[in-house]
Structure formats: C-alpha cells, structure tokens
Amino acid sequence: MRTGRLETFADGVFAIAATLLIxxxxxQIGEHTSDxxxxxxAIWPSYVAYAVSFLTxxxxxVNHHALMDxxxxxxxxxxxxxxxxxxxxxxxxxxxxxxAEYIQDxxxxxxxxxxxxxxxxTAVMFNAMWFYASVGGRLLRPDHDPAAVKGITRSYLPAPWxxxxxxxxxxxxxxxxxxxxxxxxxxxVIESSVFGRTRMRS
Amino acid sequence: MRTGRLETFADGVFAIAATLLIxxxxxQIGEHTSDxxxxxxAIWPSYVAYAVSFLTxxxxxVNHHALMDxxxxxxxxxxxxxxxxxxxxxxxxxxxxxxAEYIQDxxxxxxxxxxxxxxxxTAVMFNAMWFYASVGGRLLRPDHDPAAVKGITRSYLPAPWxxxxxxxxxxxxxxxxxxxxxxxxxxxVIESSVFGRTRMRS
Amino acid sequence: MRTGRLETFADGVFAIAATLLIxxxxxQIGEHTSDxxxxxxAIWPSYVAYAVSFLTxxxxxVNHHALMDxxxxxxxxxxxxxxxxxxxxxxxxxxxxxxAEYIQDxxxxxxxxxxxxxxxxTAVMFNAMWFYASVGGRLLRPDHDPAAVKGITRSYLPAPWxxxxxxxxxxxxxxxxxxxxxxxxxxxVIESSVFGRTRMRS
Amino acid sequence: MRTGRLETFADGVFAIAATLLIxxxxxQIGEHTSDxxxxxxAIWPSYVAYAVSFLTxxxxxVNHHALMDxxxxxxxxxxxxxxxxxxxxxxxxxxxxxxAEYIQDxxxxxxxxxxxxxxxxTAVMFNAMWFYASVGGRLLRPDHDPAAVKGITRSYLPAPWxxxxxxxxxxxxxxxxxxxxxxxxxxxVIESSVFGRTRMRS
Numbered sequence: 104m105r106t107g108r109l110e111t112f113a114d115g116v117f118a119i120a121a122t123l124l125i126x127x128x129x130x131q132i133g134e135h136t137s138d139x140x141x142x143x144x145a146i147w148p149s150y151v152a153y154a155v156s157f158l159t160x161x162x163x164x165v166n167h168h169a170l171m172d173x174x175x176x177x178x179x180x181x182x183x184x185x186x187x188x189x190x191x192x193x194x195x196x197x198x199x200x201x202x203a204e205y206i207q208d209x210x211x212x213x214x215x216x217x218x219x220x221x222x223x224x225t226a227v228m229f230n231a232m233w234f235y236a237s238v239g240g241r242l243l244r245p246d247h248d249p250a251a252v253k254g255i256t257r258s259y260l261p262a263p264w265x266x267x268x269x270x271x272x273x274x275x276x277x278x279x280x281x282x283x284x285x286x287x288x289x290x291x292v293i294e295s296s297v298f299g300r301t302r303m304r305s
Numbered sequence: 306m307r308t309g310r311l312e313t314f315a316d317g318v319f320a321i322a323a324t325l326l327i328x329x330x331x332x333q334i335g336e337h338t339s340d341x342x343x344x345x346x347a348i349w350p351s352y353v354a355y356a357v358s359f360l361t362x363x364x365x366x367v368n369h370h371a372l373m374d375x376x377x378x379x380x381x382x383x384x385x386x387x388x389x390x391x392x393x394x395x396x397x398x399x400x401x402x403x404x405a406e407y408i409q410d411x412x413x414x415x416x417x418x419x420x421x422x423x424x425x426x427t428a429v430m431f432n433a434m435w436f437y438a439s440v441g442g443r444l445l446r447p448d449h450d451p452a453a454v455k456g457i458t459r460s461y462l463p464a465p466w467x468x469x470x471x472x473x474x475x476x477x478x479x480x481x482x483x484x485x486x487x488x489x490x491x492x493x494v495i496e497s498s499v500f501g502r503t504r505m506r507s
Numbered sequence: 508m509r510t511g512r513l514e515t516f517a518d519g520v521f522a523i524a525a526t527l528l529i530x531x532x533x534x535q536i537g538e539h540t541s542d543x544x545x546x547x548x549a550i551w552p553s554y555v556a557y558a559v560s561f562l563t564x565x566x567x568x569v570n571h572h573a574l575m576d577x578x579x580x581x582x583x584x585x586x587x588x589x590x591x592x593x594x595x596x597x598x599x600x601x602x603x604x605x606x607a608e609y610i611q612d613x614x615x616x617x618x619x620x621x622x623x624x625x626x627x628x629t630a631v632m633f634n635a636m637w638f639y640a641s642v643g644g645r646l647l648r649p650d651h652d653p654a655a656v657k658g659i660t661r662s663y664l665p666a667p668w669x670x671x672x673x674x675x676x677x678x679x680x681x682x683x684x685x686x687x688x689x690x691x692x693x694x695x696v697i698e699s700s701v702f703g704r705t706r707m708r709s
Numbered sequence: 710m711r712t713g714r715l716e717t718f719a720d721g722v723f724a725i726a727a728t729l730l731i732x733x734x735x736x737q738i739g740e741h742t743s744d745x746x747x748x749x750x751a752i753w754p755s756y757v758a759y760a761v762s763f764l765t766x767x768x769x770x771v772n773h774h775a776l777m778d779x780x781x782x783x784x785x786x787x788x789x790x791x792x793x794x795x796x797x798x799x800x801x802x803x804x805x806x807x808x809a810e811y812i813q814d815x816x817x818x819x820x821x822x823x824x825x826x827x828x829x830x831t832a833v834m835f836n837a838m839w840f841y842a843s844v845g846g847r848l849l850r851p852d853h854d855p856a857a858v859k860g861i862t863r864s865y866l867p868a869p870w871x872x873x874x875x876x877x878x879x880x881x882x883x884x885x886x887x888x889x890x891x892x893x894x895x896x897x898v899i900e901s902s903v904f905g906r907t908r909m910r911s
Contacts, residue, residue: 519724
C-alpha cells in the first residue's frame, strides 16, 4: 500500500484535533456574563493551553511528515500503529481543556498528569511507528539516507523519557510541569528551525 | 468518474468522525468538580469506548482502502452507496457516547443495542458497496486479481452476521456485548496484521 | 488557478458539515435519563433529519463534482461564488437541528421554513456558480461536451424553484414540507442512479 | 520539503474553522423555546457574524493559495510560521461567537476588541510568512514573477494596520468596528474580483 492515503487521513486528524481546541476556550467563557472584559482576562490559561497544544500538534505534524518522507510503503501493522498513534493525538484536546480549567485549582495535579500521560503516549507511539518502519529498513525507501535515518532515531528516542520526566514533575509542582510542556514545544521549534536546515534533505 | 475525490471525501468523514469521539469524553467530565482525580478515574468507560470506536473507525478506513484498491471507477449508484455507508460511519460517535455514559446503568441494554445496530448497519453497507462494485467485475480494475477479490468477499460476508450476533447478546448481557465489540476489533487488527501480509498485494 | 485546491477545500467543508450533523442527534438525547430506551425512540425525528441532511449534502457533493468536471480553471469571482456556496452548505446543520427538535411542536413552521430557505439558498448559489462558469464557456474545459453542459443547465435550473415551493408549503403544513425535502432527496438519488448512467461521461 | 502536504493541512484547518462557525449560531438558539420564530429573528447578529467570519476565512484561504503559488519549498521556519498562522485562524470562531452574543450588550467593546485583535494577528502572521518566504527570493519558485511578488507585498503590507485601526475603533464604537470588519471583507471580495483578473497569473 502506498502511503498517500495514510498521510491524508493523518493530516485530517491533525487538522481537526488542532481546530477543535478552540471549543475548549469557548467552554471556559461559559454562560452569558455581564462583565465580558474581565472574564476574557480571567481565562488566560485557556489561551496558553490552546497555543501550547496547537503548537504541539503542529510539531507532531512536522515530525510525522519527516518520518513519512523516509517511508515508502505501509503494511497492516504499520497502518494500525498509525491508527494507535492518531488515537492518542486526537485525545489531546481533552487534557488540554482539563489543564486550562483546573491549573489554578486543587485539580491541577490530576490535569497536568492527564496532559503529560497523553503526550508521553504520543511519543511512545511515534517511536513504535518509527522502529517498526526503520528496523532492518523494513518499510523505508530503497534510496533512504542511512545517516538521516540514524539522526531521526537519535532525536526521537529520548522524547518519551523527557515527557515522562515532565509528567512526573506534576506530582511535585503541576504548574512547573505545564510550563515545561510549553517550554519544550517552544525549544523544539527553535532548535529544529536553527539546526534543522543542515539535517533536512533539501 | 475516477475514485480519487470519493476517497478524499470518505477519508475526511473517517477522520472527523474519529476525532469527534473525544467530545464525548469531554462531556462525561461534566461541570467543574472539586475532585478531578477521582472524576477522571470514574469515567474510565469513556476511555474504553473512545479507544474501541477509534480503532473500529480505523479498521473501517483500512478496509475501505483495500476495497477502493480493487475499484477503478464509480458510477452514481456506487457514489450513493458510499454516501449511505458514510452516513452510518458518521453516526458512530453517538452510540459511543451512549455506551460510555450508560454501560454501568439501567440504560446499558439500550446503549449496547444502539452501538451494535450502528456497527451492523456499517457492515451491511460495506457489503452492499462491495457487491455492487464486484459482481460481474462491474467497477473493478481490468487487472484486478480474481483470487484477491474472492478473498475480500469471503472475509466481508460474515461481518454483518457477527455484528448482529453481538448486538443480540446485548439483550441478555449488555456488558458482555460491549466486551465482544472491543475484542472483535482487537482480534481483527491482530489477525489482519499477522495473516494480512500474504493476502495483500505488495 | 487550477481547481484542485478548490475541490479539496469544498470536500473538506462537505465532509465536516455532514459529520457535524451527529452532534444535533447527541444534543436531543439531553441530560442523563433513567429511561434511555424510550428516549432513544422518542427522538426519532432526529434520525430522519440526520439522514435527510446527510443525503442532501451527499447529493450536493456529487453535483459539485459533476460541475467541477466541466470546469478547467477558477478566477476570483468563481472562488468567491464557491465560498458563498460553501457558506450556505455549512449552515445546513443548524436548521437540521431545528427541524429535529421542533417538528412535533408549535415551532414546526419556523423550523421547516429555516430548513427550506437554507436549501433554496444552496440551490441558488449552485446555479450562480454554474452560470458564471458556463456562460460563453468562460471557465470550461476547452474540450467540454456542449450537450453535457446543456444537460447540466437544464437539470440545475428548476432546483431553486422546487425548493422555494417546498419552503412555502411549510406555511400551510410544516410536516408535509419536511416530508417533501426528504422525498425530493430520495427521488434525486434514484432518478440520477437510473438515468445518470447514460448522461455521465464514462 | 514540498509544499503539497502543507497546503492539505492548511486547507483542512480553514475548512474546519469555517464549518465550526455554525456551532456558535446553534449555541445562540439556546434551550427549547415556545416561540422559535421570534428567537430566530432575535439572533440575527449570529447570522451576520457567521457570514462575515466565513467570508473572512474564505479570503484568507484565497490569499494563502496565492501566496503558496509563488512558493516552491518549505523549510522548518516556514512550516512553523504556518503553524502559528493557522493557530490564529483556528481561533476566529471564538471571537465570532463573542461578537454574535455580546454586540447588543455591555460586553460589545470587549467582544469587538477580541475579534479585531484576532484578525490583526492573522494579518501579522500572514505578512511574517510572506516576508520570510519572499525576502531575497528565499523559498520562491525560480521562475517567480518579480512584478507579481512586489504586487503581493504591496497588497499585504497595509492589512495589519487597517485591522489595527478597525480594532481601535471598537474602543469608541464597537458596532461601528464590527460593521467595518464586514465592510472590509466585502470590499476585498469585490476589489479582488474586479481587479484581480489582470493581476493574476494565467
């Protein structure tokens, strides 16, 4: 099976999951209020959560693209690893809403844990896809660049551990863990923009 | 009519239906609660229902792809059989929510029946599409593999009956029927991953 | 501008509008109820409304496809006629919910009028797109079939008047007008399936 | 990286954001009412807000297309500028709902400001993408038309300032600023339809 339709389906899920995030912001504004201005300022964690999750889904999209660039064909196992991966990506709007609603609250720890577990699961599924496709060159393009493949492996492998560490941070300080989720996304964008140029195939 | 735009439309519906499933989980969390941790644990049927329905839509997507692989062109009847098929697929998020919300409740039978009827209808519409396209090779590629076509027919035909049996199980034990829906999806993924390799065109 | 990206955008709006219809059914089920079975039977107008609107959007999709088949390129006016057309198509889920919720109620006339006005506007915008593209062959493929173009014009022209007539019927009998909307969709599918074969380009 | 998958992702976000707008209209109708007809007339600002935002997203889509027409490839910085751009576009349904709900109310200023800030941010991100891609011809097609590129630059540059001015108008008269948002969209469509013909390639 060619990978074209897999990419269409994945891009659809990414785009919808990202765009649904705004419904969470909408929910936070709640019932008709007589002081809209202050209500809009009070729900600032919703905007931050929206931006961090949108950016995170954007990063996942870019990485999925880089991965599929090296993959030539898909078998059933790879298709279902993708479905499992998309299942956790499409879950992201839910913990995003929890963080937005509960971060200034006694529910902060549970919310930050739920968010971190979801992102950790995303990173685990991403590695599962990549290892299944790349070990022994199973599904890679015949002309794949071995250096690029090794580089991808090296940059993906630590992600689940980093997310797990940030998730566990929530047990001590949920606000800190949420700051780390955001900082990691911003760091990834900057690092990848600065150093990505040389790593990428033109 | 070429089938490209049909696949785009179908993939859009699959991706949206799957991604909308998360809204049901969101609904179960309900109003602001002072004990988010326990609330998150209490709604575990929502996560299971989310995963089973997402996986089921993923399986439908893979099967739709396998079917369209053998089909070369579409006429009006085939287009509308597809619309009818997508109509029942897009319905799945609704009974998913019912099962998640009512399975531990006196509404369990009604919810499990609604879920089973929807999946049975999906399987019936799938067979209708396939038989219309394949009988006498009506819409198949001129170079289709007769063995592959027979294999697909043999593997699709029992699906409506299996889903009907699981649906009727709900009348006796709704929990059992829901477990069967999930087990069938997992079984299908494993069976198709293990044996699919030899059946699939490379 | 080539029409490829226009079709992608339109197919996205069709697929999302159709899939969002299920949210209306979900809304009708309302809060947690102790008698789910009867509640599911009581909201039967929701299922009918869902099916009729899904089918109607499916018909619109098929017709949009047939139209774009004759069109080779798009200018700004045509793009914005498309945006206006999609604007009314994406509006369909709203009156669908109104009909589902109010058809057995004193709000039936208003709901049936809202539904009919939306479908009439869809038909008007469809004709506007087609006339802009086809008059003098402005945007048509150089090798378009003049007979096919005339056939399309003849079959689209009456649609706004038919929908207007059904809409006005709502002033006398809203239930009848809703039955007519559904019957017209089913009729269209059957007529086009039976006679479409000869009209279509293979 | 080729730009094809970027366009798919962007078109997905545009289509979903536009189609989600109808949920805001649906929310305004609220609980079951015994006088649906008057309720439908009373929420007329929702229809206007829906139409203006749908049209605005349509304009953004057309402009994004015109921009991508000149761009040949994407690097990481450009990808993330796009993600940031889509992040603000996907935000539009939220202030649209605020304007629809609060424009006849004491919250009108806050709502009109939120709407204007979102559109200003969209225009800023659009310029950022374009300047990154076009300065020194960084990502442009080798055969890009220098006159077309200059024309695009000239027509995009004032947009953030125009939106900022309309946003600030909300501090004096929120209704006026909302009328200006709508008038600007309509003006853009007409101007671009009349004069776009000569400016466009082919």
